[in-house]
Amino acid sequence: MPDWLARLALALAALPCAAMAGEVSPERAAALERLVVQDCGSCHGLTLKGGLGPDIGSEALAGTEPESLAAIILDGVPGTAMPPWRPLITEEDARWIADYLLRTERP
Amino acid sequence: MDRRLPAADRAPVSRTSRPGGGLTRRSALGLAAGALAAPALAASPGGADTLRGTGALGVVVERATGSLVIVDQIARAAIGRVTELGDLSHASVVYSPDQRFAYVFGRDGGLSKVDILTGAIAARVIQSGNAIGGAISDDGRLVAVSNYEPGGVRVFDAETLAPVADIPTGSKTIGLVDAPGRRFVFSLWDAGETWIADFASSAPAITRIEGMGKNPYDALITGDGRRYITGLFGEDGLTALDLWESPPAPRRILSGYGRGEEPLPVYKMPHLEGWALAGERFVLPAIGRHEVLWVDARSLEEVGRTATHGQPVFAVARPGGRQVWVNFAHPLNDTVQVIDSASGEVVHTLNPGPAVLHMEFTARGHEVWVSVRDAGRVDVYDTGTFEKRAEIAAESPSGIFFTARAHRMGL
Numbered sequence: 001m002p003d004w005l006a007r008l009a010l011a012l013a014a015l016p017c018a019a020m021a022g023e024v025s026p027e028r029a030a031a032l033e034r035l036v037v038q039d040c041g042s043c044h045g046l047t048l049k050g051g052l053g054p055d056i057g058s059e060a061l062a063g064t065e066p067e068s069l070a071a072i073i074l075d076g077v078p079g080t081a082m083p084p085w086r087p088l089i090t091e092e093d094a095r096w097i098a099d100y101l102l103r104t105e106r107p
Numbered sequence: 108m109d110r111r112l113p114a115a116d117r118a119p120v121s122r123t124s125r126p127g128g129g130l131t132r133r134s135a136l137g138l139a140a141g142a143l144a145a146p147a148l149a150a151s152p153g154g155a156d157t158l159r160g161t162g163a164l165g166v167v168v169e170r171a172t173g174s175l176v177i178v179d180q181i182a183r184a185a186i187g188r189v190t191e192l193g194d195l196s197h198a199s200v201v202y203s204p205d206q207r208f209a210y211v212f213g214r215d216g217g218l219s220k221v222d223i224l225t226g227a228i229a230a231r232v233i234q235s236g237n238a239i240g241g242a243i244s245d246d247g248r249l250v251a252v253s254n255y256e257p258g259g260v261r262v263f264d265a266e267t268l269a270p271v272a273d274i275p276t277g278s279k280t281i282g283l284v285d286a287p288g289r290r291f292v293f294s295l296w297d298a299g300e301t302w303i304a305d306f307a308s309s310a311p312a313i314t315r316i317e318g319m320g321k322n323p324y325d326a327l328i329t330g331d332g333r334r335y336i337t338g339l340f341g342e343d344g345l346t347a348l349d350l351w352e353s354p355p356a357p358r359r360i361l362s363g364y365g366r367g368e369e370p371l372p373v374y375k376m377p378h379l380e381g382w383a384l385a386g387e388r389f390v391l392p393a394i395g396r397h398e399v400l401w402v403d404a405r406s407l408e409e410v411g412r413t414a415t416h417g418q419p420v421f422a423v424a425r426p427g428g429r430q431v432w433v434n435f436a437h438p439l440n441d442t443v444q445v446i447d448s449a450s451g452e453v454v455h456t457l458n459p460g461p462a463v464l465h466m467e468f469t470a471r472g473h474e475v476w477v478s479v480r481d482a483g484r485v486d487v488y489d490t491g492t493f494e495k496r497a498e499i500a501a502e503s504p505s506g507i508f509f510t511a512r513a514h515r516m517g518l
Contacts (some may be wrong), residue, residue: 038376038437038462041196042197042374042376042437043376045194045196045214046170046171046194046196046214047194047214049215050235050236050255050256051239051255052239052255052279052281052296052324052376076372081322081324081340081373081376083372083374085320085372085374087372088438100342
């Protein structure tokens, strides 16, 4: 295993994991919320209103199926700057993020 | 290590005891106690009745709270805070030639002119919906902002922030820099073009250069103002322009530096801004790879590469070029590596803490300030010994900008 991958696995192992499929622990939810704001925010803006990447606020995403949103998060959008997050998060995490994006209203 | 918060006992007695004389004992202690609420620092760092220069000052962007901390490089301390600056995620700063005013480019399209002596916002406009950076002209008269939404570049009077020109591009606009002769150069993410806007006379003359490559994501201008280099997200390589040519012809460099390997997922776009000559070569972060690339400054050909801890975000040469300091993208962003320019080898690895976002050298490079976002700290390191000299509290700090930038092209 290359050094960076080993470190990555280690970093992820340190994060609290989901107790059951389809749910995430409150600690994991807090870590994922931070990931959305800080790291998704690198491209989509801290307020998620868009930047290099599009607006991913709840208003802009309204009507999108959470499953398809989770699939985009996990596998990215080929040919664009949206990377696959599958190496860093689980399917439950992605579903939580999708639900979070769809339900969170921002000013 | 000297844990040097802006301690009141270091402030001259005359300043703490003089009414209205700037930094008060109460406000300094407020920050030292960890009270990071906006009013904790005096808004008036210098004090209207205190003479001081600005050459050793700077600002630290507090990205989440929309504020700036004004810092003193000699005291290694925060001396003031400016609030109400809007969404400062990915904010950047340029300085007026007299190093008194900081122009702050916010993500929400806000452009603020901050007086770093008084802490006052001298002028502020919301110039677009969504901005990505800016530049100031060589004569200090014009400030330009590049926009994602609605795209294009807007130019303002540096004195008043009154609008001067609007240059729609129909594309997200990135890599905006100043070039000699009252010019701005910028690139179009969607269209793969670079435009040169020449403000030598009142109406800007636009030169469009097509064929720059697919999805330029950032650009740099060399310190002599001659070469403009864009990094490409959509192609394996970069494109260079020689701004001494008229019109400049695009030239692909480092084509296929990935050599057909599948790039890694990119969780944060690298920045090219930190360019500086390190001997006869300069260094660039490779996108989607765990390495930096060394480029011959004259031929623009690759002369080597150095394997790094993660995907580099900034690869910044210490002034003088003896070392290059590199930080990394999520999730390996707790580490900084120092590369020796002569050998190309990593000579030191630091672990400042979670989310190292930016590094800024003092003008002659004896110290480097490192923002550690999730630790709420800016760390000051000695670049010779790598010892930590100070820690300064800041709320989610990102970019650090020292006033010496006022006198460097492209910054």
